[in-house]
Amino acid sequence: MATDQYAQGAFFLDGQLLAESQSIDIQLDAGNQIMTTQQKGFAGVSPGSAKTSMTVKSAIPKAGLEVNLYELALNRTPIDAVVFAGGTTRTSRGFIMNVSETFGVDSPSTVDFSFEGEPLTYG
Secondary structure (H helix, E strand, O other): OOOOOOOOOEEEEOOEEOOOEEEEEEEEEOOOEEEEEOOOEEEEEEOOOOEEEEEEEEEOOOOOOOOOHHHHHHOOOOEEEEEEEOOEEEEEEEEEEEEEEEEEOOEEEEEEEEEEEOOOEEO
């Protein structure tokens, strides 16, 4: 019988908890460029531009969104995205790139947004 316990994550934008978030997908692209040579074939990697990408899905409460994602995206406002999960804090500074809302009969209203920013720092 399994007795392990697991923690939920928490997502913040500029210090504002997004309590309605349902899922967070985090991807770190180290930006490494593959180097190949005629004699060695795969020779290693060369540093490139690292970045963090996040996709967040949230419920839309009747009172409205917790933060104005559209305004943040359209104004290209730099923001801090912070994720608490698994006993660690992950932080990236960047921008909201896309916002998408979904409404339908017999389905919950949701908003998805994407974030692109600096490589994650762990604390």
